[in-house]
Amino acid sequence: MADKIRVAIAGYGNLGRGVEAALAQNPDMQLVGVFSRREPSSVALLDGKVPVYAMADIEQYQNDVDVMILCGGSKADLPEHGPYLAQFFNTVDSFDTHAKVNEYHAALDEPARKAGKLALMSVGWDPGLFSLNRLFGETILPQGETYTFWGKGLSQGHSDAVRRVEGVKKGVQYTLPSQDAIARVRNGEQPELTTREKHVRECFIVLEDGADEDTVRNSIVTMPDYFEPFDTTVNFIDEATFAAEHSAMPHGGFVIRSGDTGTQSKQSIEYSLALGSNPEFTASVLVAYTRAVHKMAQAGETGARSVFDVAPGLLSPKTPAQLRKDLL
Amino acid sequence: MADKIRVAIAGYGNLGRGVEAALAQNPDMQLVGVFSRREPSSVALLDGKVPVYAMADIEQYQNDVDVMILCGGSKADLPEHGPYLAQFFNTVDSFDTHAKVNEYHAALDEPARKAGKLALMSVGWDPGLFSLNRLFGETILPQGETYTFWGKGLSQGHSDAVRRVEGVKKGVQYTLPSQDAIARVRNGEQPELTTREKHVRECFIVLEDGADEDTVRNSIVTMPDYFEPFDTTVNFIDEATFAAEHSAMPHGGFVIRSGDTGTQSKQSIEYSLALGSNPEFTASVLVAYTRAVHKMAQAGETGARSVFDVAPGLLSPKTPAQLRKDLL
Ligand SMILES: NC(=O)c1ccc[n+]([C@@H]2O[C@H](COP(=O)([O-])OP(=O)(O)OC[C@H]3O[C@@H](n4cnc5c(N)ncnc54)[C@H](OP(=O)(O)O)[C@@H]3O)[C@@H](O)[C@H]2O)c1
Ligand SMILES: NC(=O)c1ccc[n+]([C@@H]2O[C@H](COP(=O)([O-])OP(=O)(O)OC[C@H]3O[C@@H](n4cnc5c(N)ncnc54)[C@H](OP(=O)(O)O)[C@@H]3O)[C@@H](O)[C@H]2O)c1
Numbered sequence: 001m002a003d004k005i006r007v008a009i010a011g012y013g014n015l016g017r018g019v020e021a022a023l024a025q026n027p028d029m030q031l032v033g034v035f036s037r038r039e040p041s042s043v044a045l046l047d048g049k050v051p052v053y054a055m056a057d058i059e060q061y062q063n064d065v066d067v068m069i070l071c072g073g074s075k076a077d078l079p080e081h082g083p084y085l086a087q088f089f090n091t092v093d094s095f096d097t098h099a100k101v102n103e104y105h106a107a108l109d110e111p112a113r114k115a116g117k118l119a120l121m122s123v124g125w126d127p128g129l130f131s132l133n134r135l136f137g138e139t140i141l142p143q144g145e146t147y148t149f150w151g152k153g154l155s156q157g158h159s160d161a162v163r164r165v166e167g168v169k170k171g172v173q174y175t176l177p178s179q180d181a182i183a184r185v186r187n188g189e190q191p192e193l194t195t196r197e198k199h200v201r202e203c204f205i206v207l208e209d210g211a212d213e214d215t216v217r218n219s220i221v222t223m224p225d226y227f228e229p230f231d232t233t234v235n236f237i238d239e240a241t242f243a244a245e246h247s248a249m250p251h252g253g254f255v256i257r258s259g260d261t262g263t264q265s266k267q268s269i270e271y272s273l274a275l276g277s278n279p280e281f282t283a284s285v286l287v288a289y290t291r292a293v294h295k296m297a298q299a300g301e302t303g304a305r306s307v308f309d310v311a312p313g314l315l316s317p318k319t320p321a322q323l324r325k326d327l328l
Numbered sequence: 329m330a331d332k333i334r335v336a337i338a339g340y341g342n343l344g345r346g347v348e349a350a351l352a353q354n355p356d357m358q359l360v361g362v363f364s365r366r367e368p369s370s371v372a373l374l375d376g377k378v379p380v381y382a383m384a385d386i387e388q389y390q391n392d393v394d395v396m397i398l399c400g401g402s403k404a405d406l407p408e409h410g411p412y413l414a415q416f417f418n419t420v421d422s423f424d425t426h427a428k429v430n431e432y433h434a435a436l437d438e439p440a441r442k443a444g445k446l447a448l449m450s451v452g453w454d455p456g457l458f459s460l461n462r463l464f465g466e467t468i469l470p471q472g473e474t475y476t477f478w479g480k481g482l483s484q485g486h487s488d489a490v491r492r493v494e495g496v497k498k499g500v501q502y503t504l505p506s507q508d509a510i511a512r513v514r515n516g517e518q519p520e521l522t523t524r525e526k527h528v529r530e531c532f533i534v535l536e537d538g539a540d541e542d543t544v545r546n547s548i549v550t551m552p553d554y555f556e557p558f559d560t561t562v563n564f565i566d567e568a569t570f571a572a573e574h575s576a577m578p579h580g581g582f583v584i585r586s587g588d589t590g591t592q593s594k595q596s597i598e599y600s601l602a603l604g605s606n607p608e609f610t611a612s613v614l615v616a617y618t619r620a621v622h623k624m625a626q627a628g629e630t631g632a633r634s635v636f637d638v639a640p641g642l643l644s645p646k647t648p649a650q651l652r653k654d655l656l
Contacts (some may be wrong), residue, residue: 277589
């Protein structure tokens, strides 16, 4: 193995931990350190031999890191970390605020260009792999409709809402694609569907002692915006079942392009993910794209990029000839 | 609309006709002509206003065509047409002889480089989109297994074999993925499966007058190599049903990557195509990649390429900012 790609992690939550685990599956990369805003000694990594540094000292490590993987939250952390760190490092992040992608792109592009660095944004599954599939769908079948369904997935915001209901001791909420809606799309009907029509909600609840099932169910299913407009199912379970079956972070979904070609032939492209762990999968996507960032930066590319700008072959450690032989 | 991309077709069979139809769905491209080895007046296009030229004269049109789409057969036509036409045109083709991809790549690369042209090979769904998904699968989930299933699809070679059986008047054969095998893969078992274990075969037969069902069925299911090793079903139908239900060229299949991340989370990526018309869909992929070839050639790229080398954003007529806004 030639020199390994030297990778560091900025921010160590679910995603950061997932990146540490994913790097261990990629022998051409090496985790050289984790940066955190918390007191470094309070941050426990999976691998105790990897150093944790203070985020405040990060500029000092410019020459020790080939690619910095940004694992802060999209809402408050990345808008600040992204443009700041692009001055010093080639970066990759999973920024997922769809409404602000161009604003964020501009904020990364300038510092990265000035510093001669490359900043790859919005890598993961949505945005990320789902975005790519929306792109392939509409370019290959220009006459058609694209459908994105999410789930089965744990929804953080809706789980929080459920837990605020009186009588709820523990609770989680999963969003599921509506099987009816998927069947209509697969059937080639190209229906018009709102996000609400495409999804149903399912809650698993542990009640407080003495709380009443019907009262709690009613409070949940009538909650405006969160549950009232959706087809919502509420299941009551005991604490042991809750601990055993509802502590993972599954997610996934579908991107379906349904289109017509030539002589009105029906054509359908379907991409789906069933993820046992959302942060570990997102992290695995980030790590594969880290390899691409390293190669593109070495080739002299600078500025902000998205997954649309990355040739897929760059994700692989294999040579182009090996890739063609094995996978074409 | 700025200047349209000037596209021509070399070879006008099923795929060529599909390309003509696909170009009509893409207003930024224009079909400037079709080249055929047959007498031009004998080749009837969908659009009678597009000129048909003799393949022998093709060199004369070097300055009139931005991208030439090669629609000859992979076995006998492309190994000759590809390297020859790469001397004069930027090209895109659907070469699908998996065992010879590097040989073909080398044969394209030299003339294309010398002439300052770009030659994109093996574009379609397999090779093509399926290849990309095999690549994404193994790079994102390095610890896992990839499964390619084909079908439901019309198989030309097996249909020919069925039609040679005595007593068969008309016949077609479809290859279908084994539902058992797919279920095991989706279940995360990561089984070892041969191509035979992954597929079943289904025939639809119109008998000659007086032929016997059992005799014909037996001749088919015991045919060595073709059917004997597979789970094969034979259905007998009348001629009207045959004409109504078995004259299209459907195909499709699945690429599934089943993997494990971090703390043994099961992760699954599934890509599937259900194609009403195989040649029309393949043609639609070729046309989207034609746009990419034009942009890459304009940017000065020369030599042979595969889908692994093409940044997905190049497939779209939209600007990068628009793509991010609409699809990221
Ligand atoms: N594109 C996609 O498909 C996709 C999918 C999933 C997630 N995402 C994005 O990934 C982002 C990060 O997700 P996440 O699940 O990793 O969020 P998280 O666990 O909340 O971590 C976010 C940050 O919070 C800090 N933190 C973590 N644990 C902490 C603790 N115990 N006490 C105090 N601070 C702590 C960490 O920074 P410090 O180490 O500096 O304290 C960490 O970087 C999300 O905001 C989302 O936008 C994208
Ligand atoms: N990558 C993928 O996913 C994928 C999928 C499907 C197919 N393919 C490839 O596409 C290739 C072409 O498929 P196809 O279905 O278009 O093959 P086809 O219909 O047999 O056409 C092949 C060539 O035969 C000639 N031809 C067509 N009709 C003719 C006729 N009536 N009489 C005499 N010659 C005729 C045409 O050349 P002239 O006009 O010069 O005579 C045409 O270019 C296949 O070999 C396959 O390798 C790839």
